Amino acid sequence: MATLGLSDGDKAAVEAFRRDVVDPSRTSLIIVDFWAEWCGPCKQLTPVIEKVCAEYEPKGVKLVKINVDENKFIAAQFRVQSIPTVYAVFQGQPVADLSQARTEGQLKQFLDQLLAQLPIESDEKAQLQEIAPLIEMGEELLTAGDNERALSVFEQVGAMAPDNAEVASGHARALVALARLDEAEAVLAELPADVAKDQAVDRARAAIALARDARPVSDLSGIEAKVAANPDDHEARFELAGGLMANGDRDRAAEELLEIVRRDREWNDGAARAQLVKLFEATGLEDPWVAAQRRKLSQILFA
Template sequence: MSDTDKAAVEAFRRDVVEPSRTSLVIVDFWAEWCGPCKQLTPVIEKVCAGYASKGVKLVKINVDENKFIAAQFRVQSIPTVYAVFQGQPVADLSQARTEGQLKQYLDQLLAQLPVASDEKAQLEEIAPLIAMGEELLAGGEHERALSVFQQIAQMVPDNADVASGEARALVALARLDEAEAVLAALPADVAKDQAIDRARAAIALARDAKPVADLTGVEARVAADPDDQEARFELAGGLMANGDRDRAAEEYLEMIRRDRGWNDGAARAQLLKLFEATGLEDPWVAAQRRKLSQILFS
């Protein structure tokens, strides 16, 4: 091995192998005379820069100046792009020629590999704070929950779980326009998250809800005629608006049992909104889903 090759190997070890112990290193083999390389380079550089906080690092290798390294990777044409992790190639990204394609590859790799990143470290740091905010919100301490979520939002803007918590705290405080503004300000990819769907459902329920100071009258109507779906629907909405989700769910379930198709399935639609607003993984939702299934399939 020539001195030139030795120097190239040492540079590769320093720039690629060592960083790949914890990072995902994208190795781009290129040359000055390569037209397609010039088209692909800006795409790779832009995407890798955007993924830097996720633990992605870009290393460009000129094949004319590093023939030995190119030979080791069996590079037969350029551009050739490999993803390297823990010293080993883990994917050939050469077919990715657009931002969307490259991001899809990187997302798949990052989901599978234990890549260290600033983003992961930050998420681990805020997880207990998010849990605190959710606990305060569940315990009815809405102002404190809002304060916690707003403070976390300053640390990690555009985080779906944080934005959802902030919006739901605002809903609990009857500040619906502000809750909608929080969600409207999110980037499109974050706005698709399931946590944001939960916040939207909470806003929709709050918009529909009409707090009733005294439910005695509507309760009497239901007692007088148990098949009065309109009265029972009004009762369920009033219970929901007053914060009694258990009884509200009971009334919606009873409506479905009596006439599941009433008003185009309005009771079921409201119940599903309630499930989504509560959180689909919540044990309470699981219990209510079982009740719904028993009614639908009995």
């Protein structure tokens, strides 16, 4: 904004705007709220916008409130014709008009979209970069069956990022692998509602559900003989699949569940298919093994 020919008051307003909005917007998303003391709708919106912006501050969002009566030149530059008017500013330029967002949900939706598109620097992103190698280490230890060390890693990372969905998922799954199911459920129960909806947390829930259903069996020969004698004994085959899962043989467990679906997909209200879905979620929907098993399931269902 040029300051030539402006009053001292307007020059001060422009300098304050540059300091509070333009400069921070180089790396952060600045939410500029134009308001006035006499504006009724502004008073209704203020608690909403302040709460959401405070919640999103770790994501790189900052709120700046501008009283239009005290900053008429700034308001004119933004062509503010009615209030409340709310803009999102990044790198010195308005990138979105948020004036129609009057609820927490609407405002969060707008902010989530902007944060996904813009290279915002934030404490949250910096933390994610820091803990990503540790999460990967924990997952590798789980895959290798080194469950105690995996738990130790996820506990340490959890102290750094207690509300991270991937960390909580790994922590809970490490506890599941150690047969500490109540503790695993407690880890997930402590998560904020929005984090608890994450797909990574669903993976941990599926792992807990599978562990609750499964019972390790030292000798499966008896149930295997029962299935061999009557291949249509789906209850026995389902029990066999559970024993195989509990013993860590997910390949054979999936084979038995797929066989039930192939023979009678509606058996026990689709129990075999539902169990397969739990197994897929617990393994991770992006895992190549899951992709291969899902192709087999599709071939059976659509043959």
